[in-house]
Amino acid sequence: MASSTEAPPRRNRTPRRPGDRIFAGVSTGSGVLILVALAGVAVFLVTEAWPALTAPAEDIPGGEGLVVYIWPLLFGTLISAVLALVIAVPLAVAIALFITYYAPRSIAKALGYIIDLLAAVPSIIFGLWGMNVLAPVTVDPASWLSEHVGWIPFFAGPASSTGRTMLVAIIVLAVMVLPIITAVVREAFTQTPQLHQEAALAIGATRWEMIRMAALPFGRSSIIGASMLGLGRALGETMAVAMVLSASAGVTFDLISSENPPTIAANIALQFPEATGVGMNTLIASGLVLFAITLAVNMIARAVINRRKDFDGAN
């Protein structure tokens, strides 16, 4: 960074060698390629979804039209992803703070590795773990919840006897998005300006107050951005949800019964192998909806991060 003041004049004097041109071409090409790939996906989704968008309502699976078919899927996707974030974000911020400010250096390093390792576990393993280990464990607590706090819509019950519920799907998703959120947030905290931290400590702040005054405001845009990244992952997660979730009903807020709304991605994975004709187009139309939502989430995340950029400028 320090040398950046000298760089521009020198670059002007440098003649353009073949390497420059090739490198510029390769990097521009890569940039264009990703756009082409994205456009290709969008075109595929729209053209394949088109027959379902124009089909009469009775041809759509379920016989009541596209909106009625996709709405429970969309609801299931959003409720699972949003509630997974509700669990994962506070946990990720706490872990990141612990690693940056509280943990001894050796432990911090080891913990960082372990969190990153979590990101390398394939989602099918999370699915198996959720189905065979986590689900049975939740059966008793879930039936306790439905008996004692059943007035909360989330825990209305009747509790599933196998534990393959929305609650377990949400916990599995939370674990899966934890590493990416933690990694981004931790990176932000380590970049908190030393001056801000020392200034806070100098006016007599405790460590918690210093974190609240210096680290958290500085990291806020990163926390939001990281949450959106996590949300994108949770929205699109397919395999783990397909395995864990007993998706057999429409819209419901009940998290602990065996009647849950499916998610878009998991539903496509489950139904695609035997789908034909308009049924297949309908699945792709639901994929188009997911694509649009994920795109919107990412754009909002960008916008939020860019708006908060001013604060980063204090660096």
Next chain:
Amino acid sequence: MKRSTLGRAFVLPTTAALAFGLVACGSANEEGSSGGPTINGAGASSQEAAQSAWRTGFLDNNEGTINYDPVGSSGGREQFTNGGVDFAGSDAYLDDGEVAAAQERCGEGGFVEVPAYVSPVALITNVEGVDSIKLKPATIAKIFNQKITTWNDPEIAATNEGVDLPDTRIVPVNRGDGSGTTENFVEYLKAAAPEQWPHEVGDEWPVSGGEAAQGTSGVVQAVKNGDGTIGYADASRAGDLTTVEVGVGDEFVQYSPEAASAVLDVSERVEGRGDHSFAFDLARDTTESGTYPIVLVSYVLACSNYDNADKATMVKDYLNYIVSAEGQDAAAEQAGSAPISDDLRSNVEPAIEAISSSNSGS
């Protein structure tokens, strides 16, 4: 600067060479390592294990390559009628539109359609303290339609004297993905208990609110992990779970290979589809003693006539092996299917023998 340019000049051709190398490998693999003709098939995933047993058994004594792509029944039928594959596997026989398309594809001789894979579907339960249970079709329909909700319901108790039934809630487990197993089970319910089962027949489970699981292993796992669960799955995968004895007429039948394939012998062959089509409307509501009516019957489809003589011979020999006692036993061992009866075998063999080629010279 200079060095990096050189480096890049080196890297690009290497990448290209690698890519071409991979392409070369790919095409080499497709040709297969052994000589002889290649026949390609696609279709029902239920047949996958059986197809691999048949392929192994057949290639022990024959040259050639057999590919089977388990894309699903409807995909297999579509590829077969399009001419994309030489043979197909399907959990349902061709519908009228597909019959016309298949006849067009195969030309004069028409198509061969033989039931080659009979797989009993077991009703598996996990109820604490209950290790044998008998259910009438109407009761099964009510359970899966969620009209009977506890295991000590009088209707269940009526057919299970002496069994100590708990008051556990019944959790019906169904397939969450589209499946031929679901279609066959629903077809059974519709035929055997039409009044208690008002739903349409299809490969997706029609009742909402049960426990839905992915794939056969998902259903088995869900039944195993829960208490008071009942599900339906390929009998070979039932393991040590309690299987339901199903009411047929006045008696109760535990699934067995013989009882499952016996259904085909009491079922009626569908007429007007050509001489070589052996499609059966299964007698799900049979009252015949010793039959187990919840079965999945999967067909093998082929043409009676192929342009290529080698291909025709290979398909004929392969199908002959599939329906032979040896082939059926191999599938039974590998996939837990029920071997077809000798009567049925002698009926379908002439249809397979008729497979030939119009250009016998080439």
